[in-house]
Amino acid sequence: xxxxxxxxxxxxxxxxxxxxxxxxxxxxxxxxxxxxxxxxxxxxxxxxxxxxxxxxxxxxxxxxxxxxxxxxxxxxxxxxxxxxxxxxxxxxxxxxxxxxxxxxxxxxxxxxxxxxx
Numbered sequence: 001x002x003x004x005x006x007x008x009x010x011x012x013x014x015x016x017x018x019x020x021x022x023x024x025x026x027x028x029x030x031x032x033x034x035x036x037x038x039x040x041x042x043x044x045x046x047x048x049x050x051x052x053x054x055x056x057x058x059x060x061x062x063x064x065x066x067x068x069x070x071x072x073x074x075x076x077x078x079x080x081x082x083x084x085x086x087x088x089x090x091x092x093x094x095x096x097x098x099x100x101x102x103x104x105x106x107x108x109x110x111x112x113x114x115x116x117x
Contacts, residue, residue: 002104010114012113016085017083017085024076024078036048038113048093051070063082078095089115
């Protein structure tokens with residue numbers, strides 16, 4: 001079992017920056033693909049960014065060039081650096097950890113990000 005705890009959300013003006021953190025419990029962090037998802041009010045939860053075991057990354061088109069995902073295996077933590085924030089980035093951001101072949105799929109409780117115009 002892996003528990004994920006997000007932090008770093010808040011209220012920021014458009015053009016500002018935030019850094020989200022997701023700390024994972026357990027000893028299997030380094031074998032998990034880590035991702036950040038966003039859910040805006042009334043919308044589905046969508047992938048924002050993902051980082052694989054080897055450090056490969058992929059991003060939603062809407063955040064490319066503005067957001068950066070990274071991981072620190074020594075600290076069991078994944079980060080999402082968000083720059084040049086826009087009002088449409090508003091939503092609840094969820095951390096996800098998975099290794100599908102092993103049946104692992106875990107979610108954090110979410111952290112609210114609100115970008116004012």
